[in-house]
């Protein structure tokens with residue numbers, strides 16, 4: 584099984600702690616999918632702040648900036664997977680095998 588299963592399990596523990604220490608009692612599937620979509624949009628937003636898209640005032644966007652936003656995407660993907668009771672490690676492995684068979 585891929586390390587993704589461990590990442591997902593650790594994020595679930597962290598999320599439990601966040602929920603306990605906040606006013607949020609439940610994140611619905613809709614909430615999680617909406618947040619996932621927002622985080623993907625934030626990656627695109629970073630890209631659009633760079634040249635050549637932002638010609639008048641391009642910003643200095645670093646690899647770390649992209650890393651932080653991509654981490655948000657993974658965190659929210661794990662939230663969606665947890666709500667749907669999907670092991671992302673298993674899902675990734677199955678998908679990679681499917682892609683490998685298709686292109687072998």
Ligand SMILES: [Mg+2]
Nearest residue numbers: 622625652655
């Ligand atoms: Mg973000």
